[in-house]
Amino acid sequence: MINKIEIGRIVNTHGIKGEVKVTPWCDHPTVFETLKCLYDAKDNVLEIVRVRYHKNSVILTLMGVSDINTAETYKGLVVYANRGDLEQLPDGSYYIRDLIGLQVETDDGRVLGKMTDCFPTGSNDVYVVKTTDKKDILLPAIPQVIKEVKLDEGKMIVTLMKGLVDDEV
Numbered sequence: 001m002i003n004k005i006e007i008g009r010i011v012n013t014h015g016i017k018g019e020v021k022v023t024p025w026c027d028h029p030t031v032f033e034t035l036k037c038l039y040d041a042k043d044n045v046l047e048i049v050r051v052r053y054h055k056n057s058v059i060l061t062l063m064g065v066s067d068i069n070t071a072e073t074y075k076g077l078v079v080y081a082n083r084g085d086l087e088q089l090p091d092g093s094y095y096i097r098d099l100i101g102l103q104v105e106t107d108d109g110r111v112l113g114k115m116t117d118c119f120p121t122g123s124n125d126v127y128v129v130k131t132t133d134k135k136d137i138l139l140p141a142i143p144q145v146i147k148e149v150k151l152d153e154g155k156m157i158v159t160l161m162k163g164l165v166d167d168e169v
Contacts, residue, residue: 004039004080005095007031013071015061020071022058022079031086038079046079094149096125103155104139107147112137112165115156127156128166137165153165 012021024032038046042049047063065071089095096118104112104127117128118141125141139145139158 002080005042005083005086005097006078007038007081008079009060010060010074010079011078014054014057016068018061018065018067019075020060020062020065020070021037022060023056023108024058027103029053029058031081031155032060034087035081035085038081040077040079046074094151098151099127099156101151101154102151104137105155105157107157107159112158139164168169 007026008019008022008024011023013019014021022032025059031050032048035048037048040046048060049063051063052059054084062074065074083095099115102115104115106112111132113129113131115127116136118125119128120126121140127139127141129137129139129148131137145158145161145164146156149161150157
């Protein structure tokens with residue numbers, strides 16, 4: 001498993017004192033309060049001084065960033081947390097990063113393809129599966145469809161509901 005997990009993107013500055021506005025990519029943005037630092041893609045450490053919230057964003061004060069000009073240089077930066085610094089997930093919950101790349105199979109053993117993406121819809125996530133013929137299948141991440149995730153085997157077992165795949169209609 002990957003040691004670092006993407007948890008958001010710095011999308012803008014906030015105010016003139018160097019704070020940065022982060023769009024969180026996690027179910028519970030309060031996770032930022034439990035972290036002492038974040039990392040960028042090159043493993044540079046971004047030490048967290050203060051965490052607060054504004055609307056749907058996390059506002060961070062980072063060590064060494066005390067003015068808007070310095071904060072501007074962080075815009076667009078994807079931020080990561082060390083997996084070991086994050087709380088243990090409950091059974092049946094997974095980091096999306098761990099699901100991307102899994103082989104997706106039906107419960108009768110037919111290989112559908114690989115999971116390539118996930119997006120939220122409000123009521124549930126939707127998993128994108130790229131088939132061998134390069135088509136996308138959209139699977140709702142609900143218990144009726146996602147039957148089992150076997151991270152150690154690199155696969156996900158699903159049940160296709162009527163209408164999810166053209167030939168299943």
